[in-house]
Amino acid sequence: MFATEEFIEASRKFVCVRLESCESKEHQDRIREFLNGRFENTAFCVLSPDGEKRLSGTGRSPQMGFGIRGRPVVGGPDEKENNQKAIGEMEKIAARYPAKAGVAAAVVQDFHTFKQALNVASGDQRLLVFTVAAKKDRDGLKKSMRQVANHPGALGRFHYDFADTVDAQWSKVVRGDHNKTGIFIIRSGEFGQDGQVMAELPLTSSAGVILSELAEANKDFAATEKRKVYSEHVEKGRREGVKYQDNMPWGEDRDADGKIDARRGRPGGRGRR
């Protein structure tokens, strides 16, 4: 559903946040809030702009949260109808909470770590705009980057991250970087654990210059990046021995006892999404 034009259009009336389930205890605690103490890899809820009031039900998916029944086959005849119902519920909520400030000045996305940014950029198959600057310059750059991230030609096409102390070793997993600071347009690797710099710009670059470089890089990316097929990707990762170390153990706590459930005799459990 998230990849359809109808949903993407509807999503612009919301502030969409997607937390990585196994990134931190803070993320998992928030998920437990919405799932009656359970931890599952996916969770959904619509909230008021202050984050305090629930405007939908909760569940593992928008369909569950909106109380829409059925599990339509991907690409099947019921899928569109199912999606339309969810979008219809979103439209009702959006009508009650119209935006009171323009999207052009929206806060720019950031990640907790460069490691997570690379992985998410790979998962979404988007280029990553990574800004590395002295601490004193970061707030200013986060503001000036708004002109880039919210530009109609760039909105929703890229991921953005601003380096923090925790990212000091970022260049060890990236090829093609020349300077210690700058705005780096990075193509994440197939498994999101390394990357290639496609363009590197000075921190003083104007929004116009950055947008122009992004458009060029994205054109090249689109022409050469093949969409991943979930099952094939996971199978290839297993064959190649890929291992991604998250901060929290994988798996789910469906009985809400605060511990990841054991699965098939494996202590600690290893769940799938």
Add this chain to the structure above:
Amino acid sequence: MVYWGMMKRILTTVFFAIAVLSCHAQGPRPTDIGASRQATGAPGVAWYTTWDTALAEAKRSQRPIFFMAAAAQCDGISGVF
């Protein structure tokens, strides 16, 4: 005989209840997802990836928050949603 008939009705009810609940509003199984139908490089959802930045933007614009959580790995195989 009456007992067996009652048990049969109860079991049938339980079976259908489980069947309905198990298919209630679930997303597709990971193995059914396939490839994204969106063209690479095309605009998608403008996701925030930290709660703090999302809340700051929601308070600024007064837009409601569409909250999702998902794992960007499957059994430790990264680079996939």
